[in-house]
Amino acid sequence: MRLPPAIIPQTEEVLREILRFTGPADVTLSRYFKDHPRLGGRERGVIAEAVYGLLRNRTVYTNFAESGAGSQMRRMALLGLMDAVGIEPIAGLTDEETEWLTRTSQIDRTQLPLVMRTNLPPWLFDKLVERYGEEQTLALADAMNQQAPLDLRVNALTADRDAVIAELAQAPILCEPTPYAPLGLRVIKKPALQNLPLFKSGAIEVQDEGSQLLAQVVGAKRGEMVVDFCAGAGGKTLALGAGMRNTGRLYAFDVSEKRLAKLKPRLARSGLSNVHPVLIAHENDAKVKRLAGKIDRVLVDAPCSGLGTLRRNPDTKWRQTPEGVVEMHAKQVAILGSASRLVKAGGRLVYGTCSFLNEENEDVIAEFLAAFPDFSLVPMKDVLAEQKIALEMGDYLKLMPHVHQTDGFFAAVMERKK
Template structure:
C-alpha cells in the first residue's frame, strides 16, 4: 500500500527546519507533529524515518541530490524516504523522479571518498582516523549510521527478565536477552510500548544496554547514600534505585527542572520511594555542598558531545564543532571536580560520557587524577568482575556499536582513599 503524496510534502517541509540545526531533530519533529495532528501514525513514522535517513547519510545524499531536475531539497527528501520506506511505497512521484531514484540506487557507494562514505563531518572523520586508522573508522561509522534496536531494562522490583520475555512473546513481540546487561531485553522492531501493561505498571523501561551497564558499574547497594549528579530524565536514576532495592537515599541532581519533570511519571510507575529529585543552579550549588563527604557512590554522566549516540541522534554529528567540544571539556572537568567533593572516604565516583572522543574521556580522567591525589583509579576489568559482567576491558569501560551493539559509552571508576 502506497503512502499518500502528502508524506513527501511534509517530510520536505520539516527537513528544511531540521537541517538548519538550530535544535535537536527529535524536538523539531515532535513540535511539527503537534502542529499537524491530522497526520496518521504510518505517515508520521515515514516522515520521521525519512528525516533521520537524511541526517545519517547527509554527505552522500547531498552529493546525489545535486544531480537531476527540480528542487535539490525535494530530491534530498526523496532519497531519505526511499531509504526509510522503499521508493515503491512513495506516492505522487513523477516518472522522471522514479527513474532518478532507481538510477541512484545502483551507484556503487564503495567508490566514494572515505569521509563521504562515513557520512561524518571532515573534522570528526580526521580525528577518528588519526587515532584508529581509516578502516576501523569506516567500520565504526557504518555502525553509527544504522538505526539502533530498542533496548528495555526490566525493573527487578516488579518482574524477572525471563517472565517479561515470555509475556512480550504473547503480544507478540520478538525479543532476546541483551548479551551483557543482566536485566536487558533487545527488541529489533519498535512496537507501541506505552500500550503494554508491562510498561504501564513499571515492569519495563526503555534504556540502551550501554546505559544499563553504566548504572551497574556504580554498584549501588542497599541502604547507601547515592547521587546521580547529572540525572536528566532519570533512566540511570531508576536503574540505581532498583539496584538499591528501594532502600537508602538516592539524589537525582540536574540543572534542568524540565528534564527532572520527565522523571516524575517514570518514578511513579517504577514503585521507587528512595529517589529525591533536586534542581540545582550549577555544579557548585549550596545544595551540593551540604552533602560534601557523605556520599557512598556518585555517578557523573557528564554533558557531552553525544557522538556515541549517533544511531539514535544522527543530527548530533552536524551540530557539534571543534569549538563546542572545547566548551564541553571545560564543563566536564568542572562538574567532575565538584561531584568529587561529595564522595566519602572509601566511596566511589564514576565518570561517564556517551562520547567516542579522547578529549571528553581519557583526557578528563588523566587531568582529574593528576589534580586529586585522594582518588585512585579502579581498573574497569576489576569492577566488571565484581559485577560478574563478562566484558573484556582494561582500565576503562569503552563501548561502541560496531563491537558491542550498544551506543558508544566511556566510563572510569575512582575510589576515595582519604
C-alpha cells in the same frame, strides 16, 4: 500502496526546518506532526524515516543531489523517500525525477570515497581515523548509521527477567536477553509499550544496554548514600535505586526542572521510595555542598557531545562542532571536580559519557587525577569482575556500537583514598 502526492512537499518542508540545526531533530519533527494533525500514521512514519535516513547519509545525499532537476531540497527529500520506501510508492514524480532516482539507486555506495561512505563531518572523520584507523572508523560509522535496537531494563524490585520474556511473548513481543547487562532485554521489533501492563506497573523501562552497564559499574549497595549528579530524566537513577533494593538514600541532582519532571512519572511506576530528586542551580549549589564528604558513591553522567548516540540522534554529528567539544571538556572537568567533594573517604566516584572522543573521556580523567591526588583510578577490569560482567576491558569501560551493539559509552571509576 501509493503515498499521497503531498508527501514530497511535506518531507521537503520539515527537512528544510531540520537542516537549519537550530534544535534536536526529534523535537522539530514532533512539533511538525503536532502542527499537522491530519497526517496519517503511515505518512508520519515515512516522513520520519526519510528525514532520519537523510541525517544519517547526508554526505552521500548532498553529493547525489548535485545532479537531477528541481530544487536541491526537493531532490534531498526524494532521496530520503526513496531510501525509506523505494521509488514505486512515491506519487507526484515527474518522468525526469523517476529516471534520476532509478539511476541514483543503482550506484554502488560501497565504491564511494571513504569520507563520503562514513557520512561524518570532516573534522570528526579526521579525529576518528587518527585514533582508530580507516578500517575501524568505517566499521564504527556503518554501525552508527544503523537504527538502534530497543533495549529494556527489567525492574528487579518487582519482576524477573525470564518471567518478563514469557509475558512479553504473549503480547506477542519477541525479545532476548542482552549479552552483558544482567537485567537487559533486546526487543526484536519496536512495538508500542506504553499500554502494556508490564510497562504501566514499572516492571520494564526503556534503557540502552550501555546505559544499564554504566549504572551497574557504580556498584551501589543496600543502605548506602548515593548521588546521581546529572540525573536527567532518570534512567540510571531508577537502575541505581533498584540495585540498592529501595534502601538507603539516592539523590537525583539536575539543573533542569523539565528533565526532573520527566523522572516523576517513571519514579511513581518503579515503586522506588529511596529516590530524592533535587533541582540545583549549578554544580556548586549549596544543596550540593551540604553533602560534602558524606556520600558512598557518586555517578557523574556528564553532559557531553552525545556522539555515541548517533544511531538514535544522527543530527548530533551535524550540530556538534570541534569548538563545542573543547567547551564541553572544560565543563566536564568542572562538574567532576565539584561532584568529587561529595565522596567520603573510601567512597567511589564514577564518570561517564556517551562519547568516544578522548577530549571528553581519558583527557578529563587525566586532568582530574592530576588536580585531585586523593583519588586513584580503579581499573575497570576489576570493577567488571566485582559486578560479574563478562566484558574484556582495561582501565576504562569503552563500549562501541560496532563491537558491543550498544550506544558509544565511556566510564571510569575512581576511589577516594582512606
